[in-house]
Amino acid sequence: MNTPTCFSLNWNDQVLHLVLNRPEAMNTMHPTFWRELDTLLTEVHHEGRARALVISSTGKHFTAGMSLDTFSNAITMDERSAEGRAAIYDLLTDMQATFTKLETLRMPVICAIQGGCIGGGVDMVSAACIRYASADAFFCIQEINIGMVADVGTLQRLPKLIPLALVKELAYTGRRLSAARALACGLVNEVFDTHEATVQAALQCAQEIAAKPPVAIWGTKQAIHYARDHSVEDSLRQMGWLQGSAWSNAHVREAITAMKEKRAGQFPPLAPLTPFQDLG
Incomplete structure (x- = not known):
């Protein structure tokens, strides 16, 4: 801008x-x-x-x-x-x-x-x-x-x-x-x-x-806002789908290793988004 x-x-x-x-x-x-x-x-x-x-x-x-x-x-x-x-x-x-x-x-x-x-x-x-x-x-x-x-x-x-x-x-x-x-x-x-x-x-x-994995922060924000506006049952169901889409063994391993080694974790950024109307 x-x-x-x-x-x-x-x-x-x-x-x-x-x-x-x-x-x-x-x-x-x-x-x-x-x-x-x-x-x-x-x-x-x-x-x-x-x-x-x-x-x-x-x-x-x-x-x-x-x-x-x-x-x-x-x-x-x-x-x-x-x-x-x-x-x-x-x-x-x-x-x-x-x-x-x-x-x-x-x-x-x-x-x-x-x-x-x-x-x-x-x-x-x-x-x-x-x-x-x-x-x-x-x-x-x-x-x-x-x-x-x-x-x-x-x-x-x-x-x-x-x-x-x-x-x-x-x-x-x-x-x-x-x-x-x-x-x-x-x-x-x-x-x-x-x-x-x-x-x-x-x-x-x-x-x-x-310092946290950006995709895990993204998922956490999604879950909190969804739970605010929906029932516990609906929110738990949404959480299952959300965790399934955001889970990363590599991120969990890196977070635990960084904690043990007392250093900052290294995590990839969120993927850039291209608006649909800008594609092609």
């Missing part, structure tokens, strides 16, 4: 670090952000080079969510006709698909959150695998405060992560959820004193993940 304008990218071995870099605008999300993020996630998924993706931010806040001027300039929400209202559905489907790519990437996604994680920020981090937060972080379902329903994933994913009654409290009132309370309810994995420590913890976790 072309050099993004809304975030910077840094590689550390097989870990890709995406940093939101518009602190002067509180890292708000406008159409360019959505376009660049969607393109990047598609490329990362297809390449298979990254073994983990870390998302962090700059400035006082992780993100203030959707840029409000987007609604008056770039996005037309036409409620005057059935056709216009149907177009709203299609627009939201496109936006939802971008954050769903975080959930369906072949590698785990880790977010390091400081300050406000507001509106669309909650949509985004709720699609991640692991969330670390600094002590000053807070989460806010801001949409209700501006007269609308949160519509890009928060209300669908957050009830899978924290108690339903708490989701309702936050969604109905627009109150802030502090880092300490987010830790207590399980939304974040750990809270750190500073933003710098939070980012370092996220990168360290990503490096640990990157």
Whole structure:
């Protein structure tokens, strides 16, 4: 992809670090952000080079969510006709698909959150695998405060992560959820004193993940997400098929040998993917 304008990218071995870099605008999300993020996630998924993706931010806040001027300039929400209202559905489907790519990437996604994680920020981090937060972080379902329903994933994913009654409290009132309370309810994995420590913890976790066989990590992510949305019986059946497709005697031998020899294991990357429409 072309050099993004809304975030910077840094590689550390097989870990890709995406940093939101518009602190002067509180890292708000406008159409360019959505376009660049969607393109990047598609490329990362297809390449298979990254073994983990870390998302962090700059400035006082992780993100203030959707840029409000987007609604008056770039996005037309036409409620005057059935056709216009149907177009709203299609627009939201496109936006939802971008954050769903975080959930369906072949590698785990880790977010390091400081300050406000507001509106669309909650949509985004709720699609991640692991969330670390600094002590000053807070989460806010801001949409209700501006007269609308949160519509890009928060209300669908957050009830899978924290108690339903708490989701309702936050969604109905627009109150802030502090880092300490987010830790207590399980939304974040750990809270750190500073933003710098939070980012370092996220990168360290990503490096640990990157040291495992990528195909086993892929299979584990698949199994966890499937089990979240299906019965135990269905999930066990899916696990049998998944293990049958992902099993590697060579990977198991290498992992055990590396452990005994106290060295890093050597595992092949995920195979690059070529979109069907690009074949031939």
